[in-house]
Amino acid sequence: MxxxxxxxxxxxxxxxxxxxxxxxxxxxxxxxxxxxxxxxxxxxxxxxxxxxxxxxxxxxxxxxxxxxxxxxxxxxxxxxxxxxxxxxxxxxxxxxxxxxxxxxxxxxxxxxxxxxxxxxxxxxxxxxxxxxxxxxxxxxxxxxxxxxxAGEVYQVSADVAAAVGRSLGIDGAGDDESVIAALLQRGDSALLRDDTPGKVRLDVRRVNAMQLEQLGxxxxxxxxxxxxxxxxxxxxxxxxxxxxxxxxxxxxxxxxxxxx
Incomplete structure (x- = not known):
């Protein structure tokens, strides 16, 4: 560490x-x-x-x-x-x-x-x-x-989370909910569920780290x-x-x- x-x-x-x-x-x-x-x-x-x-x-x-x-x-x-x-x-x-x-x-x-x-x-x-x-x-x-x-306190709308998720090459069926579902299924997900409909918690820091890992x-x-x-x-x-x-x-x- x-x-x-x-x-x-x-x-x-x-x-x-x-x-x-x-x-x-x-x-x-x-x-x-x-x-x-x-x-x-x-x-x-x-x-x-x-x-x-x-x-x-x-x-x-x-x-x-x-x-x-x-x-x-x-x-x-x-x-x-x-x-x-x-x-x-x-x-x-x-x-x-x-x-x-x-x-x-x-x-x-x-x-x-x-x-x-x-x-x-x-x-x-x-x-x-x-x-x-x-x-x-x-x-x-x-x-x-x-x-x-931090992701645990950063509540965003589904369209924001999906836009960020697509930067990782995740498309799902193309719609926002499919992208979010695919992100949530990842073991190293940068998303957390939220109790508010249409909202999730997003860790932008982790997404940037994941993008770098994808580069190699x-x-x-x-x-x-x-x-x-x-x-x-x-x-x-x-x-x-x-x-x-x-x-x-x-x-x-x-x-x-x-x-x-």
């Missing part, structure tokens, strides 16, 4: 994952609000350039080199790839899954915001595909899925943080809990290949 650790900066805690130990990285908590990545990067690396996008709940993944200049509006996307060392890639979340990916051979990284919409559109596998296009090999990748809403990553290459944004209000903002548009940031800094 992968270990997760609390680190301290400015007297407050942020999470790191043992899988990503070679890279400066952090899953920051609500206690750093309202600091932005331009300030938070100092907790990870003093010489890193900050890269982020305007998140839109889609599946667009951009290379850092494709981002507009700082004096222009931010590009709309939900994923980022490094293209050289010392780039700090950031995504924000408030129930959605922040996903940080590192390549142990090249030192390159990716940061992805994966809500249910992005997950239904396979944004994390798309980020992996783009890393492979840069020369990454699946066996060299490690992935940490940060604090997000081993389970020991993927870690899910043991923290729920909805159930831990002392540490995390949760849009589902409060309806307020407040976020916590997650970031990772690319490294030189020679560092590995």
């Amino acid at each position: 992968t270990d997760w650790y609390w680190q301290t900066w400015q007297g407050q805690g942020f999470l790191t994952c043992d899988l990503l130990r070679p890279w400066p990285h952090g899953f920051f908590t609500r206690r750093f609000w309202p600091q932005a990545p331009e300030a938070l990067t100092a907790a990870l690396a003093s010489n890193a350039g900050v890269k982020r996008v305007k998140q839109v709940h889609g599946n667009r993944v951009l290379a850092a080199a494709d981002l507009p200049n700082s004096d222009q509006p931010r590009a709309e996307a939900d994923g980022l790839l490094s293209d050289r060392a010392h780039q700090a890639l950031w995504v924000c979340s408030a129930d959605c899954s922040p996903v940080l990916i590192g390549d142990r051979a090249t030192g390159r990284v990716s940061a992805v915001h994966a809500g249910w919409r992005g997950t239904a559109q396979a944004i994390v596998p798309l980020a992996v595909d783009k890393l492979q296009a840069q020369g990454s090999r699946l066996e060299d990748l490690v992935v940490a899925i940060g604090p997000a809403i 990553l081993d389970r020991d290459q993927v870690a899910i943080a043991p923290h729920c944004t909805f159930q831990e209000p002392e540490w995390f903002f949760s849009y589902r809990r409060t309806g307020e548009k407040q976020v916590q940031w997650s970031g990772i800094v690319s490294q030189d290949a020679a560092a590995f």
Whole structure:
């Protein structure tokens, strides 16, 4: 089982994952609000350039080199790839899954915001595909899925659950109920039953892990943080809990290949 650790900066805690130990990285908590990545990067690396996008709940993944200049509006996307060392890639979340990916051979990284919409559109596998296009090999990748809403408390409608289920190649008879029934029958299901008609409980974190496993990553290459944004209000903002548009940031800094 992968270990997760609390680190301290400015007297407050942020999470790191043992899988990503070679890279400066952090899953920051609500206690750093309202600091932005331009300030938070100092907790990870003093010489890193900050890269982020305007998140839109889609599946667009951009290379850092494709981002507009700082004096222009931010590009709309939900994923980022490094293209050289010392780039700090950031995504924000408030129930959605922040996903940080590192390549142990090249030192390159990716940061992805994966809500249910992005997950239904396979944004994390798309980020992996783009890393492979840069020369990454699946066996060299490690992935940490940060604090997000847990499946046992994330009630969604049947059409949402079916849309996410189809991202795993599950079609059933084509209708939503058949997709949900097929998902519930899986031994590693990311769905839980709900007493409300037309509703189920969905673990988006687990779906992202399952997508990665379908690509060919081993389970020991993927870690899910043991923290729920909805159930831990002392540490995390949760849009589902409060309806307020407040976020916590997650970031990772690319490294030189020679560092590995």
